[in-house]
Amino acid sequence: MSELLKVNNLDVRFDTARGVLHAVKGVSFDLKPGESLGIVGESGSGKTVLSRATMGLLTMSTAKKSGSVKLNDVELTDLSRSDLRSKWGTEMAIVFQDPMTALNPVRRIGDQIAEGPRIRLGMSKKDAKQRAIELLKMVQIAEPEKVLKKFPLQLSGGMRQRVMIAIAIACNPEILFADEPTTALDVTVQAQILGLISSLRKQLNMSLVLVTHDLGVVAGHTDKIAVMYAGEIVEMAPTKELFSNVRMPYTEALLNSIPRITNQSGIRLPVIEGRLPDPTLPQNGCGFSARCKYATEKCHTERPQLVDGGNGHMYRCFFPLGVNK
Amino acid sequence: MFKKLSLFSKLSVLWVGLMFFFAIAGRLLPIADPTEFFEVQGAGLFSPGHILGTDMNGYDLFANIVVGSRYSLLIAIFSVGFGSLIGGILGIAAGYLRGKTDYVLSVLFNIFLSIPNLILSLVLIAVLATSSDPNEPASETRRIIVIIISLTIVIIPILGRITRGATLAWTSSEFVVAAKSMGMKDMMIIRRHIVPNVLPSIYAVAFLAVGIVIVVEGSLSLLGIGVGNGTSWGSMLARAQGDLEYAPIALFVPLTFLGLTVIACNQVGDALRQRLDSRESKL
Numbered sequence: 001m002s003e004l005l006k007v008n009n010l011d012v013r014f015d016t017a018r019g020v021l022h023a024v025k026g027v028s029f030d031l032k033p034g035e036s037l038g039i040v041g042e043s044g045s046g047k048t049v050l051s052r053a054t055m056g057l058l059t060m061s062t063a064k065k066s067g068s069v070k071l072n073d074v075e076l077t078d079l080s081r082s083d084l085r086s087k088w089g090t091e092m093a094i095v096f097q098d099p100m101t102a103l104n105p106v107r108r109i110g111d112q113i114a115e116g117p118r119i120r121l122g123m124s125k126k127d128a129k130q131r132a133i134e135l136l137k138m139v140q141i142a143e144p145e146k147v148l149k150k151f152p153l154q155l156s157g158g159m160r161q162r163v164m165i166a167i168a169i170a171c172n173p174e175i176l177f178a179d180e181p182t183t184a185l186d187v188t189v190q191a192q193i194l195g196l197i198s199s200l201r202k203q204l205n206m207s208l209v210l211v212t213h214d215l216g217v218v219a220g221h222t223d224k225i226a227v228m229y230a231g232e233i234v235e236m237a238p239t240k241e242l243f244s245n246v247r248m249p250y251t252e253a254l255l256n257s258i259p260r261i262t263n264q265s266g267i268r269l270p271v272i273e274g275r276l277p278d279p280t281l282p283q284n285g286c287g288f289s290a291r292c293k294y295a296t297e298k299c300h301t302e303r304p305q306l307v308d309g310g311n312g313h314m315y316r317c318f319f320p321l322g323v324n325k
Numbered sequence: 326m327f328k329k330l331s332l333f334s335k336l337s338v339l340w341v342g343l344m345f346f347f348a349i350a351g352r353l354l355p356i357a358d359p360t361e362f363f364e365v366q367g368a369g370l371f372s373p374g375h376i377l378g379t380d381m382n383g384y385d386l387f388a389n390i391v392v393g394s395r396y397s398l399l400i401a402i403f404s405v406g407f408g409s410l411i412g413g414i415l416g417i418a419a420g421y422l423r424g425k426t427d428y429v430l431s432v433l434f435n436i437f438l439s440i441p442n443l444i445l446s447l448v449l450i451a452v453l454a455t456s457s458d459p460n461e462p463a464s465e466t467r468r469i470i471v472i473i474i475s476l477t478i479v480i481i482p483i484l485g486r487i488t489r490g491a492t493l494a495w496t497s498s499e500f501v502v503a504a505k506s507m508g509m510k511d512m513m514i515i516r517r518h519i520v521p522n523v524l525p526s527i528y529a530v531a532f533l534a535v536g537i538v539i540v541v542e543g544s545l546s547l548l549g550i551g552v553g554n555g556t557s558w559g560s561m562l563a564r565a566q567g568d569l570e571y572a573p574i575a576l577f578v579p580l581t582f583l584g585l586t587v588i589a590c591n592q593v594g595d596a597l598r599q600r601l602d603s604r605e606s607k608l
Contacts (some may be wrong), residue, residue, distance in 0.1 A: 057506055061424075089508035101499040106521045115517065116507050167507065 003070075004207055005031040005054075005175055010067035012046075012053045014060070019280040023049040025231040026067065033174065036201060036208035038218025038239070040254070041228035044276050047211045048097075050228070051177045054209075055092055056084050071175075089120050093173035095197075097180040099160035103152040109163055110148030116170035135166040138203075139196060158189035162196065169200060175207045182217060194221050215254055219243065224312075227251050230276050230287035233306065237313040247309060247320035250288045286317070294319055330596055337592035344586055347394040357385035359392045369574060380575030381568040389561055390582055396469065396557035397583075401538040403473045408480025409531045415481070416488025417523065421496050421515060431489070434482035443544060446475040450550045469552060472545065476538050487530045491523045525598045532594025536587035543583060558583050 012024040024046045031037055041047045052058050054069055056076055069076040071091060076084060096102035104112060113135055114128035123131060129148070136144035139162040152160055161181060168176060178197060182190035198221045201208045210222055218225055219239065226236040227248065235248035246252045256270045263269075274291040277283055286292070289299040298318055306316045309323065327335065347354075357363070357375070362383040369378050377386040419430040437445075454471040495501065496519065504514050543559030545551035547566065551559050558579045565575035 055506065057502065059505075085505075085508045085510070087508070088506050094503070094506045096499055096503055098499060102503045104500045104504075104518050104522070107517070111517075115504075115509070119513060120508050164503075167503070171507070 002032075003030040004033045004035075004072060006068070006070040007054055008068040008070070010050070010053060010069060011065070012049055012058065013064045015062040015064070016280065021279045023231055023279060024053060027228075027231075027233055029226055029233065029236065031175065031207050031209065033207060034201075034205050035224070036198075036210065036222040038222035038225045039209065039211045039228055040213065040215050040218055040225060042213055042254075042272075042276065044279075045228045046231040047213075047228055048179055051094070051179050051209060051211050055088070055094060055177060057088075057094070089116055089173065090171045091173055092175040092177065093168040093171070094177040094179060095161075095164050095168045095181045098184045099157060099164050100152075100184065102164055103160060105152055107151075108148065109150050109152065109155070113148075113163065113166050113170060116167060120171045131170065132166075135170055136163075138169070138200065139163070139166045141166075157185050158193065161185060161189075161193050165193075165197065165200070169204065169206070172204065173206060175209065176201065177209045177211070179211045180213065181210075182212070182214075190217070197221070216258060227254070230283070231279065232287060232316065233314075234288065234317070235313075235315045236306075237311070237315075241311050241313050245311075245313065245322055247313065247315040247322065248317050249292045249294050249319075249321060252321060253291075294321075334592055334596040337589035337596070340585060340589040341593055344394050344398060344582075344589075347391045348398045351391050351395055354391060356388040356391055359384065359388040361385070366572070377578050378574045379572075380565050381572045382564075386561075386575060386578045390558070390578060393557045393561055393579070394582075396552050397539055397542060397559065397586075400469065400473055400476065400542050400552075400557070401535045404476035404538050405480055405531050405534045407473070407477045408534065409484045409527055411477070412481040412484030413488045413523070413527050416485040416490075417492045417515060417519060419485070420489040420492025421511070421519060423496075427489070430485065434485045434489075437478065437482040438486070442476075442479040442541060443548070445478060446472065446541070446545055447548070447550060449475040449478075450545075465552065465556075472542065472551065476541060479541070480534050480538070483534060484527065484530060487526055488523055491526045492519055495519050495522045525601045528601065529594045529598040532590045532597070535590045535594075539583060539587055539590075 007030065008028050009026045010024060010028070011026050014021040014023060027050055029037065039047050039050065049058070053065055056069070056079075058065065065077065067077070071087065076087070079087075110129065110132050113132040117123045117131045118125070118128040132148060133144045136147055141147055141159060141162055147155070147159070152163075155163065161184075165181075176197070181197065182193050185193060194217060197208065197210070200206070208222070210218055212218055222239055224236065225239050225242050226233045227250065228234065229250050235242065235251050242251070246255065253270075253272045257272060259269055272291055277287050277290065283303075285300040285302055286295070286304050289295040292299065296319070302318070304316045304318050306314050308314050309320065327338070330338065363375065363379055363385060364383060365372060365375065365379050366381050366383045368375050370376070372378055375385050375387065377390065379385055415430055419427040450468070450471050453474075454468045501514055501518055504518055509517075539558070542551060542557060543562055546557060546559030546563040549563065551557060551563065561579040562576060565572065565579070568575055
């Protein structure tokens, strides 16, 4: 199968008052039709910037982007704004993190969902309303006719996120970006929303890029996982392979810091000491070296490259775990 | 909807409504001829035949209030209407487009805000509201149009700044990015997402501005450059200002109407903003 989305060496810098902030450093990944990719990393690792830069949604004048993003063999970075706009919604769509702010507070739910089909697909008012009801049913909202007439503040957080998903899939996109879709929600609702996104992906044969800071979230819902650290992909592998053969010490540290029900009580939860390196400073050596318990002199001075360890498993480390050299 | 308002808001709506009724139906009402000299001069409130009394010239004050409401409200509504429309459009353009447009418009707003509005009106009226024959004053219509234009210029930067601020806040909100990510065009986003959110603040300020404009129109009349000879509330004040010792009522009556209308307009604006703003929970 050929690739639907090919991101090659994508690089994003911001001009800030403190200097150039290197948010995304030469990231490459690709996605087949119907495939799902989870992008995991802690706050500030560049996940959100990566997903928005891939879509071309970074419009601030301070953002400088280089590299290539190909969707169906069309180079997106060369497109004019209006050509790019014609791809948004119909070929790629995004679900935002906070459903409180991503819905317009003064417009009815029905109008907001019908907007895409009306304007992008040229449906009549009546058809668009039908489509809105259909979409609300797809995202499993009971009594869609009633919900259409409501304002966002009359819905719960989980309902709002369902509405956001309905808006995003309204024009049948080929790729859905979900930017931390469950972070603002209750734990009980999180599972439902993730399940919903997964089942919609299969039902509509969409590709999915799921951005999150929670490894547990991506575990059951994506085919591949990319772990990001300080703007770089540090490990990327098919989900099963990643969880059974962790190579990168950072991923191992992330996994160790997930609380487990089998943990003995009274024992401190392992945390990753230290912080992300300052993204405005040039970086020598591995970005994780300052926090890595296996780090040697070489890690502090030389930059590791992304190497292929077989089975589609890529990692960026001189001393990968479980590999003897 | 009316029932849910507070007593103060209800009274304000009724008052504004009554003033509009006066302005529209004015001369059809069974009132005295506003230009007729009556024999009782400086009569107090509730005098027989003159419910609000008469001034030193013997004009019936109630009749003059009713007829004067027409120009007072006409000037206020047109100048605020045009001012909010133009100011709103410019403000949204500045706030949404940012960059050079924003810079140029903001500087212009600030320049116009720094000119005292009375002086601006004075200059405009002196230059524009003159007739070709120096011995004959310019026609009343022309004068009113120039007054409306000059007051519109006063309103534009006030509304422009408010709208720009509100637009700036909403443009960076996530639902605008979300709308963009669905492939909406800028005009569509402005119409469907920015305008409905910005409108409540425009309403509130516009009603406030109606009050300001009614007062400014009064000041212009007091300076002798408003509409002439007792045909607006302001010019009633101007005509009576010399008679404070003999017929204070001739000043108090138009002042009371002017003040109450300004307060009522502010209150209606506030109530309207609250009703229109669905973000404020109605639980």
